[in-house]
Amino acid sequence: MWLHNLDCRRVVSEAWRVVVHGCPMFVLSHKLRMLKKDLRHWNIHVFGDVHQRVKNAYNAVEVIQTFINESGLDAELLNQENMAQNDLLQALMVEETFWMEKTRLNWHLHGDRNTSFFHKVTKRRQVTKSMTLLKDGERILTSQVDIGTHVLN
Template structure:
């Protein structure tokens, strides 16, 4: 999400430009600390709460559309609606990127451990692979116990 923003590269360059003179590993550590604090500040100032931005953009679009319904079609309102729709679309894309990153983070953090996440994924796979009905000749079996008994007898 941050990499798609134009100012991200500038922020990294400005933060990295400051010189520190000690051993190379200390220099790297100091520059990374500065970059982290710069990213935190930049995130709150530029992006803020993404979910609130989506709600606010949606509210603006609703207000403009209500004005169009009440006052009739006016070019100024149509222009404002187009701008509001574009803002809403960009906020929705940003929110989608946010959730994609969150899902990847959860996947990397929780996948290889014996956790609740792993068990949920396994149960979902197990449910989707169950046999819900079995046709034997002209007879269709839908009961799990009937299907199990038939498979065992076979």
């Protein structure tokens, strides 16, 4: 989510440019601590609460659309609605990226272990990839052998 924002590189490079004196391990440790603090502050100011941002954008679109329905079409209102729709779309994309990253985090934490999480994910993938029935004209194929033969033919 952060990497899609152009300002992220600036924050990292500014934090990394700070001159710190000491042994290399101390310098690295100190710069990483400063970067963590800067990224937390930047995240709050740039993204804030991602879910609240989606709700606010959705409410803004609803308010403008309600106003359009009550007062009629107006070029300025249509322009405001278009901008609000774009804000909502952007907020939804950020939220989607947030959830995708959260999923990957869970996968990295639990996926390689022999856990129930790993088995659930694997089973869900198998179910979504499998074909349980296929309609061939009026005939319905339900066995995996019949479906495989039909597809190969």
